[in-house]
Amino acid sequence: MDLDIVLQLADSSVRLATPLLLACLAGLYSERSGVFDIGLEGKMLIAAFFAAATAAVTGSAWVGLAAGLAASLVFSMLHAVASITFRGNQLISGVAINFLAVGMTALLGHTWFRQGGQTPQLVGDARFHAIELPGAARLADVPVIGPVYAEVISGHSILVYIAFLAVPLTWWVLYRTRFGLRLRAVGENPAAVDTAGISVPLLRYQALVITGILCGIAGAYLSTSMNAGFVREMTAGKGFIALAALIFAKWRPWPALFATLLFGLLEAIGIRFQNVELGGIGTIPVQFMQALPYILTVVILAGFVGKAIPPRAGGEPYVKEE
């Protein structure tokens, strides 16, 4: 395999990993606070739709991003009200959000744009475009480092850089700030947080606001950066893959980066090598290659990668004991 193919694979891994990474970090905040969130998928989807629809109408990707964030936040707060305030079942609330997003985007898309649920093709400033990092062109001729910098690191949209910067930021927040300490504590033992004089619901609401924001960016990235418009059910299970990556990463930010990059790589391989010839045996069908990330998801969720211990209070509404 020559360097070009490796670089191309790395480049598209980064692109494909970006929405997974954002969703994974979104889930990290929520689940670290003790609220399970299987509605990442739905929040990404609704954000993708509103970002594309708004960008199509206004012609501005930034306005689209704002709309996507707002939509995702609304859905995240739905989940918060159901599972924090009313102490409902967090899985059911998440499932409801996923269904609501699928139905709502299809219905609104069809009603507004009459293109079978798609939004119009986004052109010009309605999309986030690739950014050339300084010096990319000049360094391109330096062996190894140059092409890596120019091909893999440079040349992505602003949202990709936001996603990757969110990793050290999340690490810093989680382990170096007061909010992070409380967030980790509330997902492990909310009674300890409560008796320390901190509001458990407030803390969890704050976490879910961050989850909403990150899912919003992930959705907007899908429809206004990676693609040029919204397509029905375009998240295609990415929210669930992100959850698998989160478990794989044991709810930690840096491992989350590597887990999502692994999924991104598998997806990139699936796209790059559509029909792999195996000497003498035949070809591996394209469907198998494309199924790779999903197969890895199942393997991870089945617990083949070692024991992952979720935050201990995860999934349990907090009620003071008597």
Place this chain on the structure above:
Amino acid sequence: MSAEVTRAPGIESGEARAAPPPALRLVGISKSFGPVQANRDIHLEVEKGTIHGIVGENGAGKSTLMSIIYGYYQADAGEIEVHGRKVEIRSPQDAIAAGIGMVFQHFKLVENFTVLENIVLGVEGGALLGPALRRARRMLVELARDYELAVDPDAVIETLSVGLQQRVEILKALYRHADILILDEPTGVLTPAEADHLFRILRSLRDEGKTIILITHKLREIMEVTDRVSVMRQGEIVATRETAATSPEELAELMVGRKVLLRVEKPPARPGDRVLEVRDLCLRDEKGVERLKNISFDLREGEILAIAGVAGNGQSELLEVLSGIRAARGEVRLGSEPLDVARPDARLAREMGLAHIPEDRQRRGLVMEFHGWENTPFGYHHEPRFDRGWGLMDQKEMKRDAAGKFERFDIRPANPDLEARSFSGGNQQKIVVAREIEHNPDVLIVGQPTRGVDIGAIEFIHRQLIELRDAGCAILLVSVELDEVLSLGDRILVMFDGRIMGERRPEETDERELGLLMAGVDPGAPEAGTATGAEGREG
């Protein structure tokens, strides 16, 4: 604020001029949970610089009252004054601000956090963690020096012993400048030596001018460490005494409302044939930790073999293996039949004459949502008398059976139609005891029979066990309560770290020796050595 101003002249002109105001004063505190009145018109004064005990049976309302002081619950009515100043406590934050700290019975620690992280949680003093952790580390060194409260600041909580975890809870309170420290049943999980250490710490805190409120149901502790004691019964404070001027008998009577026998009257055992033989029982759990290490003992008919030990030293696993819930390696013979411990079968064990009163009645002994009469046949539900054919159960017979048990065991309210959860702890336990005892087992395995049970019911259950023994049943009793082990056991085994540390006879040992064994220390040469030692001291 206005309350403070209006009070001030009163204090100066009144008789309280000389004495400082009490550290804590409760005026007319009431609290109910639905129909249950947990606290009724509580008036209490706790002097500054004293250790004030609060005793009462389970459900007397002690913990509720303390949770109200700590702002974990809101009182329906009443006022709280701290050092003569009226305070509104709506949340733990308010209580902390008023200088009140609390060590809960079930610790409120984040298990996978370090000691330092737990201590600063909620009082970080800034958005960043670094300065808070550094401050806490310095403070820990000082506190460790002043009060014998040494603990590794970087240790992760779940790796610490229960005694050390409790120390972290105390440090947490002191770090928040607690001036009034409330401890809820602090010794329940401690070895006697750890409890003694705790009491030393409490005394030195008191001598520094701190005020301690100690909640317990153990009268011995009250007598040992408190200056003054208040007794609660059914949500009310029924008496407050100077500890030096009262006795355990008087306190017990105040707690229950009638005379109680603290000692169990027990004729000597007349052991018969061996009915349970346990040889080299070993158990490794899912994590690969050895929970049972070569446990061997015999149990004869007509005797009570008591197993003492701090919770978590293999007793639970032993109960589970013997009652056929959990697999292990080793040999067990029940009567003349071997019991295959590698393939546990709870039903087979019961059919062979073994009954089991589980440690955790709410999870293992009862289905809390089921009626009383649905709970009484459990484990024996397949017997022909409950069978109406076609796989149906004879509900009439079940109800008749339950009604009889409720009457004979004085279970109150005497209504088997109620759900198990609506009975008090003592009455729930009586349901389980009635079910198991009435089947006249050859061997009865009992775990913590009186945990969370009121004194009246303890007396009753103890009497039942002794009657059963005298009728020839062999009883294996596991208990963390040393009093219970010493008063019921005919022989005592002490478990530590999955092993049997030694066997003692109750008349030849004392709490100190058992306490050492429970902590894994064998106090010199067994039996002979200690016996002469004790004689030497007395003579």
